Amino acid sequence: xxxxxxxxxxxxxxxxxxxxxxxxxxxxxxxxILGRSGGGKSVLLKLxxxxxxxxxxxxxxxxxxxxxxxxxxxYKLRQRFGMLFQGAALFxxxxxxENVAFTLIEHEHKKMDEVxxxxxxxxxxxGMPDIEYxxxxxxxxxxxxxxxxxxxxASNPKYLLYDEPTTGLDPIMADVINELIIKMNKELNTTSxxxxxxxxxxxxxxxxxxxxxxxxxxxxxxxxxxxKSDNPYVQQFITGSEVxxxxxxx
Numbered sequence: 001x002x003x004x005x006x007x008x009x010x011x012x013x014x015x016x017x018x019x020x021x022x023x024x025x026x027x028x029x030x031x032x033i034l035g036r037s038g039g040g041k042s043v044l045l046k047l048x049x050x051x052x053x054x055x056x057x058x059x060x061x062x063x064x065x066x067x068x069x070x071x072x073x074x075y076k077l078r079q080r081f082g083m084l085f086q087g088a089a090l091f092x093x094x095x096x097x098e099n100v101a102f103t104l105i106e107h108e109h110k111k112m113d114e115v116x117x118x119x120x121x122x123x124x125x126x127g128m129p130d131i132e133y134x135x136x137x138x139x140x141x142x143x144x145x146x147x148x149x150x151x152x153x154a155s156n157p158k159y160l161l162y163d164e165p166t167t168g169l170d171p172i173m174a175d176v177i178n179e180l181i182i183k184m185n186k187e188l189n190t191t192s193x194x195x196x197x198x199x200x201x202x203x204x205x206x207x208x209x210x211x212x213x214x215x216x217x218x219x220x221x222x223x224x225x226x227x228k229s230d231n232p233y234v235q236q237f238i239t240g241s242e243v244x245x246x247x248x249x250x
Contacts, residue, residue, distance in 0.1 A: 002027060003025040004024045007022060007056065009057055020216065021044075025193060033211075034209055034237060035213060053067050061077060061080075062080055080157055081160075096136070099147060119154070120132070126149050142173035164198075174200075233245055
């Protein structure tokens with residue numbers, strides 16, 4: 001079932017970050033949310049997860065109004081989501097297998113004989129076999145991202161959220177992550193939502209691109225439509241030009 005934002009508003013103090021936003025994310029879609037840093041992209045992910053609540057409006061995820069269901073049901077709903085955080089967010093004191101298995105053990109209460117085959121399977125899916133007993137400090141940035149993705153898919157989620165998945169990676173490793181996002185979307189039959197300002201990644205992984213500006217969606221289209229868009233905000237963003245309606249703040 002789709003994720004639906006209906007007239008959603010979200011402020012932090014006097015700062016309005018999301019202003020009456022409407023957005024529907026279809027099943028099995030790979031949606032990319034573009035926008036400037038600090039423009040509210042990551043806030044949308046947190047709203048979808050129910051980590052933040054809207055000031056007004058409603059958010060429907062998998063048929064549930066996430067701000068009206070009891071907390072216990074919200075926790076269950078979150079188990080249908082997997083998330084790859086910007087910095088991978090691995091637990092430094094845990095081994096790789098313990099990181100990947102964390103949700104399976106802590107929230108799904110699976111036993112060890114159930115967990116280890118799943119850990120092996122998910123690490124293999126992201127091209128990282130035979131590292132179960134290493135620690136995060138022994139891995140490169142790209143390897144940590146892949147382990148973070150293995151953890152995100154450990155519970156076979158219906159929705160996968162990616163917060164700046166290629167940030168801090170060289171172009172080769174960024175493309176590895178892009179290919180994995182495409183692979184997860186197809187092989188796991190998930191709905192993907194990626195937040196990024198990496199236009200190369202956006203074009204590659206997205207079936208639809210939307211642009212968030214001043215708290216609202218000002219553009220929605222395929223990668224090809226986005227390339228050809230005559231929207232001045234979109235053109236300035238994708239070309240990285242200082243000239244245009246988006247103010248350059250020093």
